[in-house]
Amino acid sequence: MMFNLNTRNFLLTPFLIWAGLFIFIPLVFIVWYGVTDYDGNFSLTNVGLIFERGYLDALELSIALALISTVICLLLAYPLCLILTERRRDNSTIISLLFILPLWMNSLLSTMAWQTILEGNGIINQFMRLLSLPDLHMINTEGAIVLGMVYNYLPYMVLPLYISLTKIDKRILEAARDLGANSWQTFTKIILPLTIPGAISGITMVFIPALTTFVISALLGGGKLLLIGNIIEQEFTFQYDWHVGCALSVILMVFIVLNMLLTAAFDTSHEEEDF
Amino acid sequence: MNKFKILALLLVSLLAFGVAGCGGGDKKENVVYVYSWGDYLDPEVLKIFEKETGIHVILDEFDTNESMYPRVAEGAVHYDVICPSDYMIQKLIDNDLIQPLDFTKLPDAKKYIGEEFYKQAESFDPGNKYSVPYCWGTVGIIYDKTKVTEPVDSWNILWNDKYTGQILMQDSARDAMMIPLKLMGKSMNETDKDVLAQAQAMLKKQKPLVQAYVIDEVKEKLINSEAAMGVVFSGEALIILQQNPNMAFAIPKEGTNFWIDGWVITKDAQNVDNAHKFIDFMCRPDIAVMNFDYLGYSTPNTAVKDLEEDEEIKNSPIAFPSPEVYKGQETYKYLGNQMDEYYNNLWMQVKVD
Numbered sequence: 001m002m003f004n005l006n007t008r009n010f011l012l013t014p015f016l017i018w019a020g021l022f023i024f025i026p027l028v029f030i031v032w033y034g035v036t037d038y039d040g041n042f043s044l045t046n047v048g049l050i051f052e053r054g055y056l057d058a059l060e061l062s063i064a065l066a067l068i069s070t071v072i073c074l075l076l077a078y079p080l081c082l083i084l085t086e087r088r089r090d091n092s093t094i095i096s097l098l099f100i101l102p103l104w105m106n107s108l109l110s111t112m113a114w115q116t117i118l119e120g121n122g123i124i125n126q127f128m129r130l131l132s133l134p135d136l137h138m139i140n141t142e143g144a145i146v147l148g149m150v151y152n153y154l155p156y157m158v159l160p161l162y163i164s165l166t167k168i169d170k171r172i173l174e175a176a177r178d179l180g181a182n183s184w185q186t187f188t189k190i191i192l193p194l195t196i197p198g199a200i201s202g203i204t205m206v207f208i209p210a211l212t213t214f215v216i217s218a219l220l221g222g223g224k225l226l227l228i229g230n231i232i233e234q235e236f237t238f239q240y241d242w243h244v245g246c247a248l249s250v251i252l253m254v255f256i257v258l259n260m261l262l263t264a265a266f267d268t269s270h271e272e273e274d275f
Numbered sequence: 276m277n278k279f280k281i282l283a284l285l286l287v288s289l290l291a292f293g294v295a296g297c298g299g300g301d302k303k304e305n306v307v308y309v310y311s312w313g314d315y316l317d318p319e320v321l322k323i324f325e326k327e328t329g330i331h332v333i334l335d336e337f338d339t340n341e342s343m344y345p346r347v348a349e350g351a352v353h354y355d356v357i358c359p360s361d362y363m364i365q366k367l368i369d370n371d372l373i374q375p376l377d378f379t380k381l382p383d384a385k386k387y388i389g390e391e392f393y394k395q396a397e398s399f400d401p402g403n404k405y406s407v408p409y410c411w412g413t414v415g416i417i418y419d420k421t422k423v424t425e426p427v428d429s430w431n432i433l434w435n436d437k438y439t440g441q442i443l444m445q446d447s448a449r450d451a452m453m454i455p456l457k458l459m460g461k462s463m464n465e466t467d468k469d470v471l472a473q474a475q476a477m478l479k480k481q482k483p484l485v486q487a488y489v490i491d492e493v494k495e496k497l498i499n500s501e502a503a504m505g506v507v508f509s510g511e512a513l514i515i516l517q518q519n520p521n522m523a524f525a526i527p528k529e530g531t532n533f534w535i536d537g538w539v540i541t542k543d544a545q546n547v548d549n550a551h552k553f554i555d556f557m558c559r560p561d562i563a564v565m566n567f568d569y570l571g572y573s574t575p576n577t578a579v580k581d582l583e584e585d586e587e588i589k590n591s592p593i594a595f596p597s598p599e600v601y602k603g604q605e606t607y608k609y610l611g612n613q614m615d616e617y618y619n620n621l622w623m624q625v626k627v628d
Contacts, residue, residue, distance in 0.1 A: 054627040222487030
């Protein structure tokens with residue numbers, strides 16, 4: 001259907017109102033609370049708090065764990081998607097369903113399930129004892145949090161990668177073979193560059209929620225490992241300090257925007273090469 | 276379609292929504308709005324109250340004193356009756372958010388609530404003007420008799436590195452700080468920043484030994500023998516002991532927190548009469564027994580022990596402690612906004628460390 005310019009603007013209005021009310025205005029509020037003190041005067045003390053109280057350590061830990069989880073997701077998802085696209089005609093629907101099914105389940109519930117699986121007397125350790133193997137101490141460690149992140153966010157890596165792989169024209173691959181490329185060369189010169197946009201959106205979709213999560217770290221970290229998300233949550237719920245909470249959120253947003261700028265830079269440069 | 280038509284349709288649908296939205300709010304005459312801890316009343320009790328008085332109870336629940344406070348302070352929802360803890364009742368009084376009770380309308384509260392509980396409540400509600408105690412308890416150490424060999428009678432055992440990775444601590448600023456403060460022989464309402472810094476240092480030193488900082492999960496973890504010991508409230512201890520016979524409960528000799536949750540009426544309550552009726556109903560012995568059986572927390576109601584049918588609970592020193600257990604114990608006080616924040620920051624630093 002074709003729309004003239006007026007109609008198009010008109011149809012856009014509901015979204016613009018929505019975005020203004022529920023995205024733009026709240027953002028303004030967050031920034032405003034972040035850079036003011038209790039009397040409403042401009043002040044950067046709350047932003048500066050990140051350097052005190054050990055909050056910087058929490059931010060570093062969050063970035064490190066989010067990065068590790070993203071890399072693991074990428075390494076797991078890429079081969080999986082390659083296999084899925086190769087067997088597109090047979091049972092790949094079942095396999096892809098298996099990876100999307102976890103999304104249908106409440107993530108809080110599945111994280112709590114991991115808690116009982118990993119616990120000292122949990123399912124894994126009962127199994128280990130059955131085989132007379134030493135206990136596994138995983139709960140309340142960084143490893144447990146990474147596991148929770150990978151489990152929860154893997155589908156967000158699989159989906160964009162899978163889509164970008166299926167979009168590759170088979171004829172390009174055939175042409176590459178005709179011109180004498182072996183399968184490794186086909187992979188590095190054709191498949192990998194063409195799937196970079198998919199990988200980029202996968203990375204963004206895993207990295208950002210992993211960076212901001214507080215549920216996974218609260219449940220699998222035993223309250224001993226605080227991520228920046230947990231600190232923001234506590235500032236709002238226990239301290240009831242909106243100024244500090246918002247200031248920390250603004251700092252976190254800077255990192256998210258940085259991530260998006262970086263990925264956007266990657267994205268366009270490759271698109272230009274490809275087309 | 277022309278765009279004015281679309282606009283008109285949009286407006287009409289918006290209006291329809293608006294009208295439907297307002298339609299739901301028809302005001303019930305005979306109600307009382309109650310704001311209480313999650314799962315803190317036997318639902319059966321509410322049904323009896325509605326049947327006997329014809330007053331419809333609208334119940335909302337909160338999970339921490341801190342999350343309850345802003346909702347009441349901002350007056351977004353007008354509650355009539357709330358059930359906060361000791362120090363929070365003091366904060367509500369200080370900020371002029373609750374009103375004095377009319378005890379002529381509360382005969383059962385006068386008759387059945389024990390004298391010693393009113394006395395203890397004076398530490399946060401001088402003159403007992405604003406609150407009627409509903410539940411109370413202490414904080415102690417619950418431990419696994421098969422894993423802990425030495426006698427448990429001091430908070431000191433929580434610093435014993437023999438139990439590395441086997442200790443569960445409460446994830447709350449006041450409850451966490453209370454333990455090192457008591458060990459040092461100080462008040463749990465300490466405001467001296469040097470003393471508080473020492474208490475914080477002790478918690479930081481303890482952190483490597485701690486398995487996890489927990490809130491409600493503590494019950495499940497100890498029932499499943501996930502840890503050798505944990506800091507728990509007496510009501511939680513009772514539930515754990517019933518389900519895990521290897522456990523025992525001890526109140527350390529250095530002293531503990533004697534907490535009291537009480538009923539109060541908000542300043543801007545719309546149904547003051549109904550609120551009094553509700554509070555007095557909660558003090559009626561047969562109702563108090565029902566709530567006690569449902570909750571497991573100790574009750575200040577003196578008539579409950581005689582009415583309790585379960586012999587095991589009736590004779591449990593945790594459900595009905597002897598006065599020696601709580602005599603001379605301290606109760607949390609509200610230390611002011613700045614000190615509250617100071618405590619919270621000290622605790623946050625322990626957790627981030």
